[in-house]
Amino acid sequence: MTIREPKPNVCLALIHNMFQSLTKTERKLAEYIISNPSEVIHMTITELAEITGSAEATISRFCKNKLGFPGFQSLKIALASDLYEPFESVYNEVNADDPIDEVASKVFQNINEALHDTLKIIHAESMSNAITAILAARRIDVYGTGGSAPIAADVEHRFSRFGISVRAYADQDMQAISASLLHPGDVVMAISHTGSNQSVLESVKIAKENGATIIGITSHIRSPLSQISNITLNGMAKEVNYRSEAMSSRLIHLAIIDVLYVGAMLRQPDRITQNMQKIRQSIAKTRL
CATH class of the missing domain: 1.10.10.10 (Winged helix-like DNA-binding domain superfamily/Winged helix DNA-binding domain)
Structure with missing residues (x-):
């Protein structure tokens, strides 16, 4: 380089x-x-x-x-x-004259390494505690801005199948409003690659003061989000170079959420099966 x-x-x-x-x-x-x-x-x-x-x-x-x-x-x-150089801020292993199959190989390799790194550091007890909190929650609010906003939306889409009230918030004002209305028994899932997003941190502080359980998903173990969360799930998104929006971290965080989702399904299979059947029947009515 x-x-x-x-x-x-x-x-x-x-x-x-x-x-x-x-x-x-x-x-x-x-x-x-x-x-x-x-x-x-x-x-x-x-x-x-x-x-x-x-x-x-x-x-x-x-x-x-x-x-x-x-x-x-x-x-x-x-x-x-x-x-x-600007091009190097994407992937420093990728060269301008690389054929597209080699570019794909390098990008996939970076993601693969990050997944394996995350598997080494993730704490089974923390994952188990997060699943317990999710299944016991009266309400789950999910905070994520920028590149983390689509991940928060994915949580809302999938976890709503558990019959729990789940809502994702990307706007910082809406996050603050959400946090101010939470109570003990509610859960906040806060998603941030750096764990230093100021608007997310402020809303998390408000939610925690109101008694909500905070599940933080971040790529940095010593970040402010890690320190304030009741349960922290760290993804080792191995960035080959610094960028304002991390590439592999999005997939790492989605993988962590997949584990939470599957783990919750395995804990309450009857409940999830019944809900999924109701959802399929409702969706079927909208199909030709």
Whole structure:
């Protein structure tokens, strides 16, 4: 992979130019970013805070007040642009002159490795606890924005067959409204690749304060979502390079949801069979 020299006015150059005006704490943070840019683009804000001995709030202020980025996520995107050519941000194993069958092989291989990595780290007890919470739920609300929104919609489509009230929310205001109306016995499934989506985290906090059980599905073990959730299911989506929307993580999270769905079916086969029969009969009436 070809790593480019930073151009003027982009992330690394900006940090270099502002270095003398930074506080002692900010300089330590800046030095780490300058020395380890390829590692930083894969980190959550929590992981960077731990490794640099900084507070998450310090990192946020550094990004916003000193560098002019909306937040840490935007800094990572700019940092990735410093390091890699745009095409390389898709898959660094793929070359421009690769035939399509080789492109397909490499993409599928990346997904396959991520699935196997997830299987190694997933906790059976956490999966079992999540299934128990889902089957006992009075109501399940699912939060996911951006690339996680279609996954949340899939949860609504499939888990509604259990006869439980299930609703997916992609809009941050609707997530907040949902969270404010939850009670003990309700479940929130929050889906986020980074586990650092601010709007999702705020709604999850409200839901948890109201007594709802939080099931977090994320790719980062030490993310804020992992820390706040009652039950965390981590998918090891092996990204070969940083991108704002992860490719393989979508399929990893769908696989985790498949396990929850099948596990729930096996726990209550009679209930699910009856519901599925009713659904098929209703759908049959709409077919020619």
